[in-house]
Amino acid sequence: MLTISDKPHRVAFYIRVSTEEQKNGYWPEMQLQWLQEMIVFRGKHNNWIHNPEWVYQDLGKTGADLNRPQYKKMIEDAMLGKFDMVAVWKIDRLSRNLSHLLSTFEILQKNKVWFFSLKENIDFTGPIGKLTFQIFWALAEFERETIKTRTKEWKLASARLGNYVLSTTPFGYIKDKSDK
DSSP: OOOOOSSOEEEEEEEEEOSHHHHTSSHHHHHHHHHHHHHHHHHHHHOEEOOGGGEEEEETOOSSOSOOHHHHHHHHHHHTTSOSEEEESSHHHHOSOHHHHHHHHHHHHHTTOEEEETTTTEEOSHHHHHHHHHHHHHHHHHHHHHHHHHHHHHHHHHHHTTOOOOSSOOTTOOOOTTOO
16 A cells, blocks of 8 residues: 655646637646645645646546546656656546546556545545545446446347357357458
8 A cells, every 4th residue: 555754745737628718728727826836835734846847738638538648648657656646636637537537546556656636635645545545446446346247247148149259259260350
């Protein structure tokens, strides 16, 4: 499990806006300003530090999928240990999809990177943060198990209807190219 120490906590910012209007308006700048103000406070009280190199901005990108260049770069840098925490202004800036959020939290946790959301005050540091993260982790496990169960049930129902449900072509058969 992640642990907190007295050393400075390097905090990256992730900023996202969906529309061109937001992209060219004040939203990215406002998110950045609020996160910078949070760092000033947390820097004094929690030893959080920030470097402008750790700002990842996806402007004009949907929160419905994770195929965003700066999101991918942030995850890559998290895996390289460039920072200890990802902070967002609001959790839906990271993603609007629960399974994507949970998979992101899983990647961060595996790489010993904390998460913080300013608006919802979600902080995975400290004892309450650990509890919150464990709840999110339990939701992720539940989601994975539910998907596995649904997939098995679907394959069983399809097989009962006489369909072939395995992913490989059986020996002696040729895959029909028109069947995609």
